[in-house]
Amino acid sequence: MLKPLTQDQIDRIIETAIRHFADKGFAGANINKIAAESGVSVGVLYKYYQDKTGLFTTCVRQSLDYLDTVFRETQAAGGTLMEMIESLIRKSQEAAREHPEYFRLYHQITVSGAPEQINDSEHGNVNVTELIEGGSAQLYRRLLQEAKDRGEIRADIDPAMFAFFFDNLMMMLHFAYACDYYRDRMQVYCGPDAADAGRDEAVRKQLMTFMEGAFRGGD
Amino acid sequence: MLKPLTQDQIDRIIETAIRHFADKGFAGANINKIAAESGVSVGVLYKYYQDKTGLFTTCVRQSLDYLDTVFRETQAAGGTLMEMIESLIRKSQEAAREHPEYFRLYHQITVSGAPEQINDSEHGNVNVTELIEGGSAQLYRRLLQEAKDRGEIRADIDPAMFAFFFDNLMMMLHFAYACDYYRDRMQVYCGPDAADAGRDEAVRKQLMTFMEGAFRGGD
Amino acid sequence: MLKPLTQDQIDRIIETAIRHFADKGFAGANINKIAAESGVSVGVLYKYYQDKTGLFTTCVRQSLDYLDTVFRETQAAGGTLMEMIESLIRKSQEAAREHPEYFRLYHQITVSGAPEQINDSEHGNVNVTELIEGGSAQLYRRLLQEAKDRGEIRADIDPAMFAFFFDNLMMMLHFAYACDYYRDRMQVYCGPDAADAGRDEAVRKQLMTFMEGAFRGGD
Amino acid sequence: MLKPLTQDQIDRIIETAIRHFADKGFAGANINKIAAESGVSVGVLYKYYQDKTGLFTTCVRQSLDYLDTVFRETQAAGGTLMEMIESLIRKSQEAAREHPEYFRLYHQITVSGAPEQINDSEHGNVNVTELIEGGSAQLYRRLLQEAKDRGEIRADIDPAMFAFFFDNLMMMLHFAYACDYYRDRMQVYCGPDAADAGRDEAVRKQLMTFMEGAFRGGD
DNA sequence: CATGAATGAGTTTTCATTCAT
DNA sequence: CATGAATGAAAACTCATTCAT
Numbered sequence: 070m071l072k073p074l075t076q077d078q079i080d081r082i083i084e085t086a087i088r089h090f091a092d093k094g095f096a097g098a099n100i101n102k103i104a105a106e107s108g109v110s111v112g113v114l115y116k117y118y119q120d121k122t123g124l125f126t127t128c129v130r131q132s133l134d135y136l137d138t139v140f141r142e143t144q145a146a147g148g149t150l151m152e153m154i155e156s157l158i159r160k161s162q163e164a165a166r167e168h169p170e171y172f173r174l175y176h177q178i179t180v181s182g183a184p185e186q187i188n189d190s191e192h193g194n195v196n197v198t199e200l201i202e203g204g205s206a207q208l209y210r211r212l213l214q215e216a217k218d219r220g221e222i223r224a225d226i227d228p229a230m231f232a233f234f235f236d237n238l239m240m241m242l243h244f245a246y247a248c249d250y251y252r253d254r255m256q257v258y259c260g261p262d263a264a265d266a267g268r269d270e271a272v273r274k275q276l277m278t279f280m281e282g283a284f285r286g287g288d
Numbered sequence: 289m290l291k292p293l294t295q296d297q298i299d300r301i302i303e304t305a306i307r308h309f310a311d312k313g314f315a316g317a318n319i320n321k322i323a324a325e326s327g328v329s330v331g332v333l334y335k336y337y338q339d340k341t342g343l344f345t346t347c348v349r350q351s352l353d354y355l356d357t358v359f360r361e362t363q364a365a366g367g368t369l370m371e372m373i374e375s376l377i378r379k380s381q382e383a384a385r386e387h388p389e390y391f392r393l394y395h396q397i398t399v400s401g402a403p404e405q406i407n408d409s410e411h412g413n414v415n416v417t418e419l420i421e422g423g424s425a426q427l428y429r430r431l432l433q434e435a436k437d438r439g440e441i442r443a444d445i446d447p448a449m450f451a452f453f454f455d456n457l458m459m460m461l462h463f464a465y466a467c468d469y470y471r472d473r474m475q476v477y478c479g480p481d482a483a484d485a486g487r488d489e490a491v492r493k494q495l496m497t498f499m500e501g502a503f504r505g506g507d
Numbered sequence: 508m509l510k511p512l513t514q515d516q517i518d519r520i521i522e523t524a525i526r527h528f529a530d531k532g533f534a535g536a537n538i539n540k541i542a543a544e545s546g547v548s549v550g551v552l553y554k555y556y557q558d559k560t561g562l563f564t565t566c567v568r569q570s571l572d573y574l575d576t577v578f579r580e581t582q583a584a585g586g587t588l589m590e591m592i593e594s595l596i597r598k599s600q601e602a603a604r605e606h607p608e609y610f611r612l613y614h615q616i617t618v619s620g621a622p623e624q625i626n627d628s629e630h631g632n633v634n635v636t637e638l639i640e641g642g643s644a645q646l647y648r649r650l651l652q653e654a655k656d657r658g659e660i661r662a663d664i665d666p667a668m669f670a671f672f673f674d675n676l677m678m679m680l681h682f683a684y685a686c687d688y689y690r691d692r693m694q695v696y697c698g699p700d701a702a703d704a705g706r707d708e709a710v711r712k713q714l715m716t717f718m719e720g721a722f723r724g725g726d
Numbered sequence: 727m728l729k730p731l732t733q734d735q736i737d738r739i740i741e742t743a744i745r746h747f748a749d750k751g752f753a754g755a756n757i758n759k760i761a762a763e764s765g766v767s768v769g770v771l772y773k774y775y776q777d778k779t780g781l782f783t784t785c786v787r788q789s790l791d792y793l794d795t796v797f798r799e800t801q802a803a804g805g806t807l808m809e810m811i812e813s814l815i816r817k818s819q820e821a822a823r824e825h826p827e828y829f830r831l832y833h834q835i836t837v838s839g840a841p842e843q844i845n846d847s848e849h850g851n852v853n854v855t856e857l858i859e860g861g862s863a864q865l866y867r868r869l870l871q872e873a874k875d876r877g878e879i880r881a882d883i884d885p886a887m888f889a890f891f892f893d894n895l896m897m898m899l900h901f902a903y904a905c906d907y908y909r910d911r912m913q914v915y916c917g918p919d920a921a922d923a924g925r926d927e928a929v930r931k932q933l934m935t936f937m938e939g940a941f942r943g944g945d
Numbered sequence: 946c947a948t949g950a951a952t953g954a955g956t957t958t959t960c961a962t963t964c965a966t
Numbered sequence: 967c968a969t970g971a972a973t974g975a976a977a978a979c980t981c982a983t984t985c986a987t
Contacts, residue, residue: 091418094401096315100961101970110969111962121961173400179469180399181392182313206477224502230494233477234457241456258452260427275449280443283502291987292950319978328951334979511947534753534838538982539949546946559982611838617907618837620828622749638909641869644915661939668932671915673899676891677968679876688836695864697892713887729966730971757957767973772958 072242074113082107082114087128095125095183119184123183132171137204139164144208150216154235154280156274161239165246166266172247209236216284223286235280242276294333301326301333306347310392314344341403346442349396351390356423358383369435372501377492380458384465385435385485391466406408417496428455435503441504454499511663514549520545520552525566528613533563560622567616570609575642577602582646592718593675596711600676602682604704610685627676634704647690654722661724680714731770739764739771744785748830752782752840773911779841786835789828794861807873811892811937816931818896818930822903823923829904866892873941875940880943899933 074082085107087097100121118124143156152209165172177183209232216222234285247263252264262268293301304326308317319340324453337343362375362493377379386392435441464472464483471483478506522561523545527536540560542549543632556562562594583596603610624697654660682689683702690702700706731739742764746755757778761768775781800813822829834840866889873879900919901908909921919925 072298092400094313094399096313097401099959102960104970105429111971112964112967112969115962116968134309160296177399177462179467180313180396182316182396182469185468210477213391220499226497227478227494230491231483231498232323233474233482234495234498236477237457237460238453244398248398249400249404255452258429258455259446261450263449271446272449275446275454278445279450279453279502282505283498286497286501318976330979331952331981332950335950340978485968520879530838532751532753532837534751535839537980539839540981542949549950550946550948553983555900568962576742615837617905618751619749619835620754620834623906634910636907636914648915664935665928666915667916667931668920668929669936671912672895672933672936674915677897678983679894679898682836686836687838693890696867696893697884697886709884710887712886714828714891717888717891717940717941720943721843721936724939724942756955757953768958769973771961773971777958893972 071178073119074109078107079117082109082117083128083131086124087132087174089276090125090128091170091177094177094180095121098125100124111250125184128174132174135168135171136164136175139210140205149263149282150212150221151277153212155273155277157239158242158276161243162246162269162273165243169247172243176244176248205236207231213284222284225286226284234283237282238276242272293328293336297326298336299307301336302330302347304390306345306351306393309344309347310389310396313396313399314340317344319343347393349355351393353392354387355383355394359424359427365488369431369440369503370496370500372431374492374496376458378493380462381465381488381492382473384462388466389463395463395467424455425451432503439504444505445503451502453502457495457499461491508669511545512555512646516545517555518549520555521566521569524562525570525608525612528566528616529608529622530565530689531616532618533559536563538562563622566612570612573609574602574613575612578646588650588659588722589715589719591650593711595677596714598706599681600684600701603681607685610669610681614682641673641708644670644690651722658724669722672721676714676718680710728835731766731774733844735764735766736774739766739774740785740788744789744827747782748827748834750797751834751837752778755782757781762931762940782841785831787794789831792825792828793821795834795863807869807878807941808866808871808934808938811825812934815899818900819903819926819930822900826904828848829900831911833905834900862893878942883941888941889895891940895933899929 075259082103082124085288086098086103089103093099100114100122101111103124104114114124118127121228122148138161140157143153143160147153213222213226213228213235217226217228219225227234241251248251259272263272290307300324305322306320307318309327312318317340319333320330322343323333337346358379359376362372362379366372368377391448430448430449432441432445432451432454435442436447437446460470464474465471478491482491520541524536524541527541527544536559538552539549541562544656550595552562556565577593577598581591581598582675585591586594648666649667651660651670653665653675655662655664655666678687684690693701697710702712739760743755743760746760746763750756755778757771758768760770771781773785796817797814800810800817804810805813867885870879870883870885870889874881874883874885898908902912903909909935914922916929920929934938
């Protein structure tokens with residue numbers, strides 16, 4: 070990497086690019102507009118990032134790093150399963166309100182048509198899925214396994230699959246707070262104010278009730 | 289005059305278009321390629337469909353009609369809540385295996401960047417969300433309310449929100465069977481054979497266990 | 508020519524085509540729309556007229572025939588020069604109000620970009636100008652020559668050139684009544700009601716005064 | 727960076743575009759051909775001009791500016807009415823020989839089918855008619871009014887209408903020198919050499935005689 | 946034969962990428 | 967080296983003309 074761009078400029082490029090990719094998708098975003106809006110020339114974009122895909126990749130990596138950080142913090146907190154779950158939901162709500170664009174961009178990479186390989190200096194060319202989900206999958210599975218071992222949750226479940234269902238619910242919650250379509254959908258189900266910050270606690274409680282029931286079962 | 293397109297040809301156009309839109313997204317799909325692959329000229333696409341958006345709309349409508357039909361059948365079946373849920377999951381699995389492209393296309397419309405209005409002769413210009421979810425939202429809410437009234441499920445829940453969580457799990461299941469990203473993700477969580485047809489029953493059982501616990505709670 | 512088309516149908520085609528060509532120009536008009544609006548198939552258009560240019564040619568011929576007839580009537584009337592001029596202006600005003608589309612189409616053929624050759628069964632392929640102007644040029648020149656010989660107008664003029672100026676004024680009058688641009692322009696010069704039927708007599712009188720002065724000179 | 731277009735290149739684009747629009751009309755002109763013939767890529771056309779209409783507008787504005795300049799010069803000269811008229815005719819002849827393409831383009835905008843609005847930074851979106859004629863209409867009307875007040879011309883005329891007739895004659899003269907159709911027509915009336923430069927003086931004299939008679943009347 | 950649906954070359958316009966300055 | 971104008975391939979869309987029925 071060349072030096073002349075300040076960190077501020079780089080941040081601004083990525084921030085702008087994330088917004089554009091998140092809102093228009095990979096194909097719909099326009100490199101020239103991203104450059105102009107970032108206050109840099111197209112030339113430097115192509116100096117710093119191989120091509121459109123390279124820039125996209127960087128944006129995705131940054132978004133994932135953010136999400137990772139959020140979840141790692143929670144993980145570190147410890148506590149009972151339900152305490153951790155509450156913490157995760159709360160963090161998700163905060164993060165989705167703070168940086169909806171990261172979640173929106175995440176949603177974009179789930180769509181076919183987006184570049185499927187991410188070039189990561191750490192991991193080489195990796196499939197996006199592994200990169201993203203590897204971490205939380207293992208974490209959630211472990212949490213559930215431990216909770217099961219401790220007798221906190223029912224014994225007759227497959228921790229992997231329950232972790233999967235659990236993460237499904239979390240993802241959909243993220244999208245409901247960050248993506249237009251899913252927000253609309255939440256409002257269709259739960260009323261026009263369902264996605265407002267004022268309802269966050271109510272939503273969190275209901276979701277915990279749902280999950281708690283799911284994990285504990287009728288015992 | 290030249291022979292009008294046979295129903296077969298029209299079907300082939302739509303089928304091809306659905307595949308392209310589902311795989312590349314709205315912006316990424318190419319009208320000329322769809323025409324060529326359908327074995328017709330671009331001209332007929334523009335005779336039959338107003339423009340790219342019109343063709344997309346038709347594809348979406350067809351996909352939604354299919355999904356609607358599948359769920360209406362289930363709805364008609366009746367039974368206890370858990371019986372209906374089992375039926376819904378089973379149908380989803382079958383449908384997602386039979387026509388993954390419909391689910392993939394559905395997924396595409398959840399992405400910002402896709403046309404947001406669908407022109408439906410029946411409904412006029414409608415927001416896609418309402419069109420899609422209006423039906424199942426009402427259905428699921430009612431099912432839960434009735435189950436609650438019958439004492440089949442716990443009393444301390446908000447049926448609207450539980451219906452929302454329930455549908456979230458269903459959607460994610462659909463995507464896991466139909467969309468590359470979500471399938472990969474399911475495999476990361478549950479193992480490389482998780483999405484195989486041979487595991488359908490196991491998945492269904494686990495999901496039902498999960499949902500049953502969620503709905504009944506620890507009583 | 509084949510028979511199956513009734514005269515009514517042919518009239519309708521030509522009437523429609525004239526309107527389209529007059530309003531959108533040769534390049535801007537659309538054969539398929541003309542056919543549809545005429546209530547016939549494109550096929551028969553191509554049976555009766557070689558191609559777009561052929562149809563255009565026919566439309567032009569018909570418009571010119573109409574204009575020709577109008578002027579021939581006047582010519583037959585006889586009288587002094589100024590009587591004939593009054594008659595010509597009056598006829599022009601009436602004709603331009605009755606069939607502005609013929610004058611508009613005439614205007615279109617003066618534009619480069621329109622087909623320059625007209626295929627006339629009578630004249631073969633002729634340059635449009637000759638076909639149109641040959642007649643009135645000779646007529647006007649003769650009228651002026653005779654008026655000059657009779658001492659009705661000044662002696663020191665070139666009858667050919669004065670005939671040209673005279674026809675220029677007539678053409679511009681036609682366009683002022685028939686073509687949007689020229690009507691607007693007349694209104695800029697003479698006020699917003701200048702092109703209204705109610706002002707026809709005033710316009711005619713002023714134009715006659717103008718012409719009479721021009722022809723007689725200050726003697 | 728790549729060298730921006732030189733003024734020469736821009737001039738060449740506009741010159742080429744004017745020629746194409748003047749010769750083929752708005753609908754008939756082809757942006758790609760204009761680019762190719764100007765020695766630039768299509769891309770720059772769309773960087774410098776919003777779209778085809780924008781390029782057309784620029785061409786029209788340039789042509790009108792030129793015509794305006796020509797007439798403003800004459801206006802500044804002063805003198806008797808007939809001196810000014812002679813000057814106007816002479817300038818018209820010179821200008822029409824120097825830049826027939828400007829007059830041809832002017833003619834194109836009188837045709838329905840051309841874009842009707844011109845986007846002028848100075849005037850905003852204006853109707854072409856007003857833009858063009860506003861200036862000369864007022865000028866001519868004033869000239870005639872003053873000449874009338876000075877007793878140079880007859881008293882029983884409507885200066886607005888006579889100004890209109892006068893301008894009609896001037897326009898037709900322009901077209902006769904610049905547009906194929908009108909040149910042919912002039913030749914039909916006045917002989918094959920009528921539009922040659924060698925006849926300019928004769929034409930001018932005849933036209934002045936015509937106008938002088940018209941303005942002075944038989945007194 | 947009349948039909949009018951299909952054709953596909955041709956047009957406008959966009960935008961990722963290059964490269965002269 | 968950074969710049970950002972230029973490039974031109976590619977994509978959506980139109981419409982004169984053909985030709986199977």
